[in-house]
Amino acid sequence: MSDPDWPAVARKLAVRFAARAATHDREGSFPFENFDDLREAGFMKLTVPRSQGGFEAPIATYLRVQEELARGDGSTALAFMMHTKLFGQQRDGPSYPERWFDEFCRGAVERGWLCNTVATEEGLGSPAGGGLPETVAVEVEGGWLVEGRKTFTTMAPLLRYFIVLTRIENAGGPPDVANFVVYRDDPGVRIVETWDSLGMRATGSHDLVMEGCRLSVDRLVTRRAAGSADLRGAAGMAWFALGVAATTIGVAQAARDYAVAYARERTPTNGRTIKEYPGVRTRIARIELLLQRSRALVYDAAAAWEGRDQPGAPATPPPIDRIAVAKIDTLNNCIEAVDLAMRVVGGVSLQKSRPIERYYRDVRAGLHNPPLEDRALEMLARTALDEPPEPPKGVE
Ligand SMILES: Cc1cc2nc3c(=O)[nH]c(=O)nc-3n(C[C@H](O)[C@H](O)[C@H](O)COP(=O)(O)OP(=O)(O)OC[C@H]3O[C@@H](n4cnc5c(N)ncnc54)[C@H](O)[C@@H]3O)c2cc1C
Numbered sequence: 001m002s003d004p005d006w007p008a009v010a011r012k013l014a015v016r017f018a019a020r021a022a023t024h025d026r027e028g029s030f031p032f033e034n035f036d037d038l039r040e041a042g043f044m045k046l047t048v049p050r051s052q053g054g055f056e057a058p059i060a061t062y063l064r065v066q067e068e069l070a071r072g073d074g075s076t077a078l079a080f081m082m083h084t085k086l087f088g089q090q091r092d093g094p095s096y097p098e099r100w101f102d103e104f105c106r107g108a109v110e111r112g113w114l115c116n117t118v119a120t121e122e123g124l125g126s127p128a129g130g131g132l133p134e135t136v137a138v139e140v141e142g143g144w145l146v147e148g149r150k151t152f153t154t155m156a157p158l159l160r161y162f163i164v165l166t167r168i169e170n171a172g173g174p175p176d177v178a179n180f181v182v183y184r185d186d187p188g189v190r191i192v193e194t195w196d197s198l199g200m201r202a203t204g205s206h207d208l209v210m211e212g213c214r215l216s217v218d219r220l221v222t223r224r225a226a227g228s229a230d231l232r233g234a235a236g237m238a239w240f241a242l243g244v245a246a247t248t249i250g251v252a253q254a255a256r257d258y259a260v261a262y263a264r265e266r267t268p269t270n271g272r273t274i275k276e277y278p279g280v281r282t283r284i285a286r287i288e289l290l291l292q293r294s295r296a297l298v299y300d301a302a303a304a305w306e307g308r309d310q311p312g313a314p315a316t317p318p319p320i321d322r323i324a325v326a327k328i329d330t331l332n333n334c335i336e337a338v339d340l341a342m343r344v345v346g347g348v349s350l351q352k353s354r355p356i357e358r359y360y361r362d363v364r365a366g367l368h369n370p371p372l373e374d375r376a377l378e379m380l381a382r383t384a385l386d387e388p389p390e391p392p393k394g395v396e
Contacts, residue, residue, distance in 0.1 A: 003055050006046065007064040013037050014072025018254075018355070021073040024202035025358050028195065030157040031202050034076045039112035043080070045105075047087040052105035054087065059239065059302045062088060063246035070250025071257070074362035075202035077247045079155045082116040083108070085239040086163075092305075093235025100181065100221050107160055115161035117179070118208055120152040127165060127177075128370045132226055135210065137166040137178060144220065146180060146213045156191045156206040159184070163221060164208070178223040180215055188213035199361035229391030234320045237371060238305045241323050244366040245298045245330040249291065252334035252341075255359040256287045259341035266346075274344075283340045290333040290340075297326040321383050324376035331366050331373075338363045 017034050024031045038044065047062055048054020057065070062084055070077035087108070090101055107113035124131045135148025146166060153162065162182040169175050182189060192207040222231055230236055263275040263284060274280050304319040317325075338359050342349040349356045367373070382389055 003057075004042065006043075006055075006057060006061055007068050009041055010043075010065045010068035011071070013041060014068050014070075017069065017072030017076050021075070021202070021358065022355065024073070024075065026352075028197075028201045030155075030204035031073065031076050032158065034073065035080070035114075035158055038076075038080060044083070044108045044112040044114065047084045047091070048105045048108050049087070049091055052102065053109040054105065056091070059088060059242065059306060060299060062239070063242055063298060063302055066243055066246035067250040067253065070247045071254045073202065074247065074251040074254075074359070074365070075200045077250060078200055078244070078365065079203040079205075081243040081247060082154045083114045085243050086115055086117065088239040089232050089235045091235075092238065093231070093233040095231030095233075095236075096221055099218075104161060111160075113160035114155055114158055115163060116153070116155055116159055117163045117165070118150045118153045118182075119165040120150065121148070122151050126370060126372065128372070128375060130227070132175065133165050133167045133177065135164065135166045137168050137180060137220075139168075140214065143214060143216045144180065146182070146210045146215060148210055150208040151194070152205045153191070153208040154203045154205040156195075156208060157204040162208060164210070167226070168223065175226045176223050177226050179221040180219045181221055182208070182210065182213065182215065182219070186210075186213055186215065198364070199358075200365040201361075237320060238323055240369070241327040241371055242298055242302055242305075244369045245294070245327045248331055248334045248363060248366045249294050249298065251359050251363045252287075252291060252294075252337040255338040255341040255356055255363070256284075256291060258354075258356050258359070259287070259344040260284060262345050274346075280344055283344050287337045287340050287344075290337040294326075294330040294333045297322075297329055301326040317383065318389075320389075321380055324371055324379050327366075327371060328373050328376050334363050335367075 016037060020031060020034065045054035046057045046065065050056045066077055066081055069080060090096055104115050119127045121134055123134050135146065135150065138145045148166065150164065164180050164182045166178050166180060167175050168178050184191065188211045190209050192209055194207045195205045224231060263280055267273045301319065301322040304322050307313045308319045342356060342360055345356055348354060351357065379389065
């Protein structure tokens with residue numbers, strides 16, 4: 001039996017998500033029912049390897065799914081991506097030991113459980129900046145004691161596997177950084193519902209607090225010297241950055257669809273439908289241009305990534321640079337596209353009763369997901385100046 005047409009299934013689900021989005025956005029509540037729908041349709045195993053019972057969707061399918069889901073609800077799409085990207089990253093750049101990766105796969109396939117990496121902290125900001133986590137793991141009898149507070153824990157209300165980045169001090173030497181699996185019902189673990197943001201309000205990206213949290217030895221998943229390269233290598237960035245870009249395109253596409261439908265219908269009492277005005281037409285055309293350009297960049301970068309090891313694959317620009325370009329340019333294009341869509345719709349675009357003001361807020365969020373613009377530009381500058389690439393310091 002062939003696999004489902006995942007983007008088509010995602011499009012159907014997105015219609016349901018769109019109907020629920022305004023309420024979750026207004027209340028800042030987590031859309032549990034969207035995740036029930038995703039689970040029922042089989043999406044939890046979309047990117048899990050076939051050898052582990054999943055569908056092993058290629059990166060382009062994963063991106064198309066992101067776009068479709070985000071047309072319905074950006075928050076659900078962005079949150080869900082944190083789960084799916086993890087399996088893609090591991091397929092292309094193994095970093096988790098077999099025992100834990102098997103467990104994540106089994107959880108997703110058999111139970112529809114979700115996993116996410118929990119790295120960011122108030123003091124640290126993004127670990128991609130090269131800082132050390134303040135969350136600390138200390139070896140104690142029979143295991144580890146973990147203490148600290150994480151911010152931006154997307155899907156906190158529903159996650160099964162919190163993969164938490166910590167620091168381990170080494171006597172007389174530089175510290176290590178390590179990931180531990182934490183469960184919500186571990187002793188000393190609590191979620192503090194802090195997430196009250198401008199956009200992507202329904203991602204449940206709350207704080208995870210660990211106080212006196214004792215974990216057994218086997219919960220240590222990865223450990224490396226602080227400052228050494230992230231074990232996921234370029235795969236970490238490929239699946240994350242392109243997933244964020246595709247999600248952002250989906251949000252901008254929803255704004256485009258709203259503006260175009262509005263322009264066809266809106267006929268002020270002077271009798272002329274606004275789609276006839278040259279200013280409106282130019283803006284609509286410019287939105288098309290920005291969206292098409294973004295898609296071209298994202299899917300070109302995805303193809304370059306897929307073909308990176310094939311004989312004859314072009315060496316320049318390196319796939320990872322194309323991914324950085326696609327992410328930066330897509331974010332800026334989509335922010336501009338939604339802004340133009342707002343201008344097409346006019347004053348009523350500001351009304352809370354219309355979804356377009358939500359798209360205007362949601363479309364910005366990906367700016368603050370890795371790679372951030374400054375760091376991505378630095379990568380491009382190094383390549384242009386024939387300087388060696390910096391090892392990836394981490395993505396969430
Ligand atoms: C909706 C949403 C969901 C998220 N979900 C998760 C999640 O599930 N898990 C998780 O761990 N994190 C998550 N994050 C956090 C995110 O990945 C970033 O870690 C967070 O936004 C902070 O990053 P920052 O670079 O702005 O922070 P900071 O490090 O405080 O940076 C502030 C500014 O300084 C610049 N800067 C900092 N260091 C450098 C440097 N070395 N070189 C150049 N410029 C620098 C940055 O570019 C930025 O402009 C999420 C964020 C958002 C918005």
